[in-house]
Amino acid sequence: MAFEGLSEKLNQAFKRLRSKGRLKEEDIKEAMREVRLALLEADVNFKVARDFVKAVTEKAVGKEVLESLTPAQQVIKIVRDEMTELMGSTNARINFSSKKPTIIMMCGLQGSGKTTHSAKLARHFRQEGKRPLLVACDVYRPAAIEQLKVVGAKVETPVFEMGQGDPVKIAEESLKYAKDYGYDPVILDTAGRLHIDEELMNELRAIKARVQPHEILLVVDAMVGQDSVNVASSFDEALGIDGVILTKLDGDTRGGAALSVRAVTGKPIKFVGTGEKLEDLEPFYPDRMASRILGMGDVLTLIEKAQTEMDEKAAIKTAQRLKENKFDMTDLLEQMKQVKNMGPLSQVLGMIPGLQGKLRDEDTQRGERELQRMEAIINSMTLRERERPDIINPSRKRRIAAGSGTSVEEVNRLLKQFRQMQQMMKQLAPKKGKRRPRMGFPPMR
Numbered sequence: 001m002a003f004e005g006l007s008e009k010l011n012q013a014f015k016r017l018r019s020k021g022r023l024k025e026e027d028i029k030e031a032m033r034e035v036r037l038a039l040l041e042a043d044v045n046f047k048v049a050r051d052f053v054k055a056v057t058e059k060a061v062g063k064e065v066l067e068s069l070t071p072a073q074q075v076i077k078i079v080r081d082e083m084t085e086l087m088g089s090t091n092a093r094i095n096f097s098s099k100k101p102t103i104i105m106m107c108g109l110q111g112s113g114k115t116t117h118s119a120k121l122a123r124h125f126r127q128e129g130k131r132p133l134l135v136a137c138d139v140y141r142p143a144a145i146e147q148l149k150v151v152g153a154k155v156e157t158p159v160f161e162m163g164q165g166d167p168v169k170i171a172e173e174s175l176k177y178a179k180d181y182g183y184d185p186v187i188l189d190t191a192g193r194l195h196i197d198e199e200l201m202n203e204l205r206a207i208k209a210r211v212q213p214h215e216i217l218l219v220v221d222a223m224v225g226q227d228s229v230n231v232a233s234s235f236d237e238a239l240g241i242d243g244v245i246l247t248k249l250d251g252d253t254r255g256g257a258a259l260s261v262r263a264v265t266g267k268p269i270k271f272v273g274t275g276e277k278l279e280d281l282e283p284f285y286p287d288r289m290a291s292r293i294l295g296m297g298d299v300l301t302l303i304e305k306a307q308t309e310m311d312e313k314a315a316i317k318t319a320q321r322l323k324e325n326k327f328d329m330t331d332l333l334e335q336m337k338q339v340k341n342m343g344p345l346s347q348v349l350g351m352i353p354g355l356q357g358k359l360r361d362e363d364t365q366r367g368e369r370e371l372q373r374m375e376a377i378i379n380s381m382t383l384r385e386r387e388r389p390d391i392i393n394p395s396r397k398r399r400i401a402a403g404s405g406t407s408v409e410e411v412n413r414l415l416k417q418f419r420q421m422q423q424m425m426k427q428l429a430p431k432k433g434k435r436r437p438r439m440g441f442p443p444m445r
């Protein structure tokens with residue numbers, strides 16, 4: 001996940017500050033030198049890093065901080081607030097028009113994730129109860145139209161296309177179609193190039209002039225670091241953009257782009273892409289991102305993810321089955337699927353305060369593999385076995401192990417864990433008049 005190196009370095013600097021108790025101006029200056037280096041190493045634009053450190057230092061060396069009872073805490077708070085401000089303070093939303101349909105034009109370089117993120121946005125809007133329409137304006141490669149149709153189908157959103165025609169005309173026609181059939185918003189997936197060139201900009205400007213989008217979103221790849229900020233500046237100068245979607249933040253990017261885009265271009269990041277799957281899209285909240293970077297976790301995003309990705313009906317059913325002591329292996333499988341829907345374990349756990357940076361990649365990867373193994377084992381059981389694991393005798397165990405590509409020991413281990421869970425649930429069974437506490441997912445070994 002992005003920011004790991006930055007988080008670690010910032011925390012080292014803060015740890016030294018904390019260990020000092022009372023602080024002198026020189027201590028803060030020393031810590032700020034470390035912060036500046038950490039930012040530069042994370043590929044933050046050098047002017048942004050310099051101004052950031054200057055602003056924090058000015059606020060931190062005042063009497064109020066130095067003479068407070070918790071000076072180090074105060075400094076960390078100042079860093080957090082400045083970082084939030086640097087990224088734009090509040091969550092910048094999409095400009096929705098009162099006149100339907102709202103037109104969102106997606107642009108960006110080839111491979112930045114434009115097509116994927118057009119579909120992710122469509123999915124996001126569908127979850128809000130809207131009826132989006134995707135439009136194939138990238139006409140130069142037939143494969144691009146096909147790709148949009150594939151991802152469109154996955155997010156249950158129709159794709160308007162006219163083959164390899166004139167993109168300006170296609171954009172215009174798609175609006176008529178959207179009005180006739182009540183689609184809103186309209187998301188235009190435009191062509192990308194490997195580099196910014198005049199031809200591409202002319203085409204984008206022509207589409208913009210004809211359909212006058214309410215929102216021009218630039219998709220940039222966080223993995224290219226400083227370059228992504230340069231791309232954003234160039235697109236903004238040539239076309240005028242309203243906001244940025246920063247993609248591939250799940251990779252081992254150092255994170256500098258997230259901290260620099262807004263300060264350099266003046267345009268906010270509106271969403272971030274955190275994976276290849278179409279649900280891997282998060283609205284960008286500067287304050288939450290700052291907390292995540294500083295290793296304070298991001299509980300709010302975690303809760304939102306749980307709310308949107310968890311199937312409410314399934315959760316109620318599980319609660320009911322727990323209450324009636326009927327929770328079986330099929331329910332366990334369902335629970336594991338829901339957890340998986342929230343994203344890779346490393347990402348989910350990284351949002352829990354205090355855990356970021358403490359979990360080694362091997363641990364989370366082991367956890368993921370364990371989940372996969374458990375899933376394979378349960379999938380190899382018959383429905384009856386899932387309901388009544390006590391009927392699983394040695395020959396059944398051998399069959400299940402062979403079917404799931406695991407060993408009898410692993411099957412035994414899962415059965416043992418499940419028995420322990422059942423035992424725990426029994427102990428938590430409601431005493432007369434008392435309410436049962438809510439159950440979560442069983443702890444990993």
Ligand SMILES: Nc1nc2c(ncn2[C@@H]2O[C@H](COP(=O)(O)OP(=O)(O)OP(=O)(O)O)[C@@H](O)[C@H]2O)c(=O)[nH]1
Nearest residue numbers: 110111112113114115116192247248273274275276
């Ligand atoms: N890890 C990761 N991969 C992503 C993310 N977004 C997109 N990708 C991958 O990046 C690659 C390029 O994405 P596309 O959506 O095809 O990019 P594009 O900008 O439309 O590219 P062209 O159609 O070639 O102009 C694909 O393999 C995507 O799966 C993300 O947030 N995280």
